[in-house]
Amino acid sequence: xxxxxxxxRRISADISDxxxxxxxEIIGVSTASKPPKKQRPASTTSVYSSLRTSISPPPTxxxxxxxxxxxxxxxxxxxxxxxxxxxxxxxxxxxxxxPSPIHLSTVNGLAESTNVDTVxxxxxxxxxxxxxxxxxxxxxxxxxxxSQLDEDTRDLVQVKIVHGSWKEEDPNRINIxxxxxxxxxxxxxxxxxxxxxxxxxxxxxxxxxxxEAAKRYDNVQVITAYMxxxxxxxxSKMIILFRHDDTAQIxxxxxxxxxxxxxxxxxxxxxxxxxLQTFPSTLQDIVGQFPMGGGYRFKRDILQYLNxxxxxxxxxxxxxxxxxxxxxxxxxLVASVPGKQNLRETDPDQETLWGWPGLKHxxxxxxxxxxxxxxxxxxxxxxxASISNKWMEHxxxxxxxxxxxxxxxxxxxxxxxVFPTADEIRRSVDGYACGGSIHMKTQTSTQRKQxxxxxxxxxxxxxxxxxxxxxxxxxxxxxxxxxxxRRAAPHIKTYIRFSDENMTSVDWALMxxxxxxxxxxxxxxxxxxxxxxxxxxxxxVVWPALWDDGGEAEMVPVFGKDTPDDDYDNxxxxxxxxxxxxxxxxxxxxxxxxxxxxKEQNRQYRTRVGLRxxxxxxxxxxxxxxxxxxxxxxxxEPDWMGRTWPGFGNS
Numbered sequence: 001x002x003x004x005x006x007x008x009r010r011i012s013a014d015i016s017d018x019x020x021x022x023x024x025e026i027i028g029v030s031t032a033s034k035p036p037k038k039q040r041p042a043s044t045t046s047v048y049s050s051l052r053t054s055i056s057p058p059p060t061x062x063x064x065x066x067x068x069x070x071x072x073x074x075x076x077x078x079x080x081x082x083x084x085x086x087x088x089x090x091x092x093x094x095x096x097x098x099p100s101p102i103h104l105s106t107v108n109g110l111a112e113s114t115n116v117d118t119v120x121x122x123x124x125x126x127x128x129x130x131x132x133x134x135x136x137x138x139x140x141x142x143x144x145x146x147s148q149l150d151e152d153t154r155d156l157v158q159v160k161i162v163h164g165s166w167k168e169e170d171p172n173r174i175n176i177x178x179x180x181x182x183x184x185x186x187x188x189x190x191x192x193x194x195x196x197x198x199x200x201x202x203x204x205x206x207x208x209x210x211x212e213a214a215k216r217y218d219n220v221q222v223i224t225a226y227m228x229x230x231x232x233x234x235x236s237k238m239i240i241l242f243r244h245d246d247t248a249q250i251x252x253x254x255x256x257x258x259x260x261x262x263x264x265x266x267x268x269x270x271x272x273x274x275x276l277q278t279f280p281s282t283l284q285d286i287v288g289q290f291p292m293g294g295g296y297r298f299k300r301d302i303l304q305y306l307n308x309x310x311x312x313x314x315x316x317x318x319x320x321x322x323x324x325x326x327x328x329x330x331x332x333l334v335a336s337v338p339g340k341q342n343l344r345e346t347d348p349d350q351e352t353l354w355g356w357p358g359l360k361h362x363x364x365x366x367x368x369x370x371x372x373x374x375x376x377x378x379x380x381x382x383x384x385a386s387i388s389n390k391w392m393e394h395x396x397x398x399x400x401x402x403x404x405x406x407x408x409x410x411x412x413x414x415x416x417x418v419f420p421t422a423d424e425i426r427r428s429v430d431g432y433a434c435g436g437s438i439h440m441k442t443q444t445s446t447q448r449k450q451x452x453x454x455x456x457x458x459x460x461x462x463x464x465x466x467x468x469x470x471x472x473x474x475x476x477x478x479x480x481x482x483x484x485x486r487r488a489a490p491h492i493k494t495y496i497r498f499s500d501e502n503m504t505s506v507d508w509a510l511m512x513x514x515x516x517x518x519x520x521x522x523x524x525x526x527x528x529x530x531x532x533x534x535x536x537x538x539x540x541v542v543w544p545a546l547w548d549d550g551g552e553a554e555m556v557p558v559f560g561k562d563t564p565d566d567d568y569d570n571x572x573x574x575x576x577x578x579x580x581x582x583x584x585x586x587x588x589x590x591x592x593x594x595x596x597x598x599k600e601q602n603r604q605y606r607t608r609v610g611l612r613x614x615x616x617x618x619x620x621x622x623x624x625x626x627x628x629x630x631x632x633x634x635x636x637e638p639d640w641m642g643r644t645w646p647g648f649g650n651s
Contacts, residue, residue, distance in 0.1 A: 097566040102611065104119075106120035116561050119270070125145070133239065135161050136237065137257045138233055138237070139261075140256070142214050145161075164224070164233055165224070232533075235513050237252065238253070249273055249274065250302070253267065254492045260437070263429045264430075264437065264490065265485045269331065274329075298331060299329075330547065332541045334540065336514060336535055336536060356531070360398045360401050363398075366507065375414070376501050376503055377399050378494075381493045381515040383438065402507075413497070416621075422635055424489070426639040427639070431641045435631050439630075463616060463620030464616075481617045493514060495510040505554050506556065510539055511539055511540055520535050544607075553606070555609045558613065
C-alpha cells in the first residue's frame, strides 16, 4: 500500500498544474498530500510545459511527461493531432500535401518497413494522460485491452466497456483469453500480459464472460447495449478518450478488441485533440442544420448516436462530450442504430439518418471531381451476408449519388468487390487462424445463386500470384502500386469512389465497421416509408473538398505511407510516361483523354490529400475458376504453417 500511495502521489504531481488543483481528486489523492509546486521554467513554450516540472526524489522509472512525449512520437501523429491549439488552426490552402485522414493499423508479424505511418491499439490507448476511456466493440478481451494501457496509469484510468452480448449463452460472453488458451498454437502473436494478473486464468472454458473478466479490475465498468433486433449485433468499433489536459479524442476503428485482429489489416480514424469549449452547451443546443463534413455536424450526429443507447447507459458520456469543441474535425459520421426509422417523418437537418439513408444523405453533399469520366466504386469488407440481387442493385444505386445526380447524372460507375481467396488466407500472417473472421458462404444453392451476381465484381485482396502470371502474359508494362498489406488478412471495411477507371484520384472514401449486409445497412424502404436496421455500426466519410480552404483540393491514393507526393511536375511526367507505354488515350464523352485530363487537374489543384490504400492497384479480378474464401468450408491444403482448416464451427 505504501508503494501504491507513493506512485499515485508521483503521478498526481506530474499531471497537476497551478490552475488545476482539482486534478488530485480525480485520481484519489488528497490536496494535503500533494507535494509543493515547482516554478514553471521560463524557457518552456510547449503546450504541455507544466508536465515537465522536476520531481524530487526522482522516480526510478521514466517520468510521466517523458513517456507522454515518446508515446506521441511513436504514434506518428500529425501536428494537428498532437496539440489542441494546432488542431484548431485551419490548414493552409497553399500547403499541397495533407496526410491521409484514414490510417492503416500496425500489423504484428509484418516487417517494420511496411508499418510506416501506421497506428497500433497501443498508440491509441497507451498515453499516460488518459483519465477516462469508453470502448465500444463486438468482441472484447478485457485482459488484452487493459494490457494496451500505460503500465503506470492503467489502474487509474476509468474504463467503460460497451458491448451487445446480452444473452448469458452468447458466445461473446466467453472470455476470449480462455479460448486463446485452448487454441494457443493457432496464433503467432502473443498477448501482452498485465503485470500481476494472469492473462490465462485457470478456469474452465465458458465460465467467465466479459463481466467476469472485468471483475478483476476495480476501474472497469461493463455496459450492455440494448439490442432491439434479434438478428442484430453491437458491431460498432469506437474509442472515446478524456484526458488530464482537458482534451478529448474520438477514434473509430475496424478491429475487435482481441489479439488476433491486430495481426490483420485494420483501419483507424482519429479526431484531433478536442479542447473544452469556451462556452458550455447542451445536447438541445446542438440541433439544426450544419454543413456536412464539418465539426458541428459531426458533433450533432455522434451525440445523437450515443443518445440512442439510452440515458441510463451512456448519459454521462453524452453530457461530458457535449462540453468539447469539435470545429477541427473534417469528416462526416455514418452510423447504424437498431430499429425502424421513417424517412417520410424524419428531417435530416434536425435528426440523424442511420444506415444507407444516412450515407446517401452524406453523398448528396459532394460533386464529382471529373463528372464526365467513368468512376470506379470499390467495396471491400470482411463479411458478405445473405443478400438478394435486388438489394445489391439498390445499394449500388445509393453509392452512385452526388449533389447533381438528379439534374446531371454522371456515367454509370464500374463496381468491384475486394475479397480474399482461400490461397490468400493460407499465406497470411496467421494463416487459417485469420479465416475465422472473414465470411462469405458459398455452400447452399441459395448462396451459390448469390455468388452468380457477385462473381463478376470480385477482385483479389493480394492478387500477387494471379497478377504476376497476368503481367507475364501481357506485352505492355504494368506498374503495380503496392499497399504492402498482401500478407495481412483483411478485416478492414472500406467503400471508395475513384474518380476514373485508372484509379488516380478519389471522390470520396468511407471507412466503417459495416460489412455488406442488410443487418448493417438496413433493408429497402417498406410501404410505410420505414427502413429497418438490425445492428449498431459506425464509420466516417471523407472527400477532398473538406480540405479546400478557399482553394482547390484533390484526394489521391497513397501506398506505404500517409502523405502524398507534392511534386506535381514529376507526377505529371510519370503519368505521361505510363500513358505512352500502357494506355491508349481515348475521348470520354467529350473529354481529352484520361491522362490528359489528369495532367490538367494536377496543375490546378492547390491541396493534395492522401488516402492510404489497404490493397494494391490495379485490382486483379478473379479468374473463372477461382472462389472467395468460405470459412464454413473445410480446407485440406495446409497453410504456410502446415495446418489444415476443419471449417468454421467444426474445430
